[in-house]
Amino acid sequence: MSDTGIRMAGHAAPDAPAPVTPHQVAHRGGETNPSAAALAARFPGAVTRTEVTWGETTVHIVAAQARHLIQWLHDDPSQQYEYLVDVTAVEYRGGGPLEVVWHLRSIAYRRFLRLKAALDTTKDLVVPSVWPVYKGADWLERECYDMFGIHFEGHPDLRRILMWEQYKEGYPLRKDFPLRGRFSRSEQLTQALSANPEAHYSMGELRIADAFDDLPKEMKVRLGHGEVTGE
């Protein structure tokens, strides 16, 4: 395929030492990702502790500082964490804080770093959004909000993504959410049957287009009064 412009690249980071499959990984301890020490030196107040589990470095940080730290990890030439792998959260059985987890990769240095921020579940769950740093955080944060109810401050469009917008039963991946759902089957059926079948589009979508003008007048009035629509 030489004439089509496809080239055969060996590695994303040819200068870095060739990686090997990890074997006999230790449960605790082992080599710490050098970014953890750099992060602790640069932001002494924001890093609470560092641990290495199964060969992966976890840096525990203060939730409110998350975006500053991640911005620095992304921008600093000695770190270059250009790739956001995942944004998710963990809630443990039997109480305790809820942890927001960021998985980052530095492709140039072949590093993997996990950042964790603990949130008190008795207060509002708020962390800064990393969307200004990584556009890929858009849906990942929306999913995390949808499943755990964590508000990502600064996210441009934080709304439910996997569940529908009028879903009222709460946040499914929280530990206090029963596996069968919070409402009874009959209540779920009642709600499904009473949904407005006309409401295919959200107000946001209707407002963007001139299609709004073509709607029947009574529907326009209803939507204009803030009736929640959309799936």
Place this chain on the structure above:
Amino acid sequence: MATRTVEVALATTGLDGAGNPVRTPLVTDAGGKVVPVTPHDAAEPDFGGEHMLINIGPQHPATHGVLRLVLELDGETVVRCVPHVGYLHCGFEKIGEYRQYNQIIPWTDREDYLNSIGNNVAFVLSAERLFGVEITPRCTVLRVIAMELSRIISHLVWVGTTSIDMGAFTPFLWSFQERENVYRLLEAWTGARLTTSGTRVGGMIADIPAGWLDDLKNFVRTFPRTIDEVDAMLTKHAIWVGRTIGLGAMSADEALNYGLSGPMLRASGVAYDVRKDFPYLDYETYDFEVPVGSAGDVYDRYLVRVEELRQSVRILEQAIARLPDGPVNIDDPRLILPPKSKATSQMESMIHHFKLVMEGPRPPIGEAYVAVESPKGEKGYYMVSDGTSKPVRWRIRPPSFVNLSAIPRMVEGHLLSDVIAINASIDIVMGEIDR
């Protein structure tokens, strides 16, 4: 995007004296040089801001599942795209918190269902890290074979369905015929075609049956011919090139920032492949290349995937050559069930069997994220254990979910018909996106 030249062939112009097909460039410039097939320039007349709202899906054959796109159109040009997902959401991650580790494996079949055995392998790799066990050499190679077969299936489905989306029916038949051959192999090995559940924590469901390796060798020998046929049919086909080139282009920086992975990222020129950069299953000892594009458009994504099929065949050849003898499952009674004959005849084995099934193996407290290169991109399983037999959290890092999140950026400014091509090029599987 920099313009580039792709020589295209028209299949209808016949053969020359030597019997070779005559290649007729579609466009030449004044100097007689072949000029690039430029992307659609916005020649649409402006109708004074008469925007239209159009809905595609959730039930539409070209959305590859229950994806719904709400598009705002100016004439035929997309101004804005609002995707809606979640129609297949079944709460896999929630259910996983109520299941033992081996019981989660059937759920991994059903998320990215074109890559079931690849997901099985990825899941147990993560679980084995959490348990701190090392698999046997034979199992390592068998899993490489499983993952590459699974990559071949997924890419074949992609080539077939995408060519149908753009009006080419024949490659669909070829690719699905080959896919059938792979499914026959997987069925002989695991007993199932789609929902394989082919792995267990610490090993595989079974060793490969007698004679299976010969069937695999046969497939590896004959399959490259089909790749060449698809390549010959599509790569220089005027309609194919015209309908794919320049569409949905993402630059390397942008693709990284959007978190794209797999062929989507590599088509944009970033040579990031988990098999090379964060290897698992001893992938660093296999000799294979990572194809990388430059323009990051639909055409490059196609080229990268076709080349990946060839590289998968190379890996399979090496894996067949090095497959060692020996046990498949590890020798660890904490994880592996006793043989059925013993479980029904010896009291100790029966108790052992009962306790493993009813209580399940317990990993130490800890967490692990293990990623593999799935056909769609970086697929990772993040698992957190609190020392009980069920995970506290089982998180799937879905590559096509993140890849699809860039679709509003990719389709804006393109024509409505190009939305179908761009959407197809992402290689989405809604089972994985909605989970």
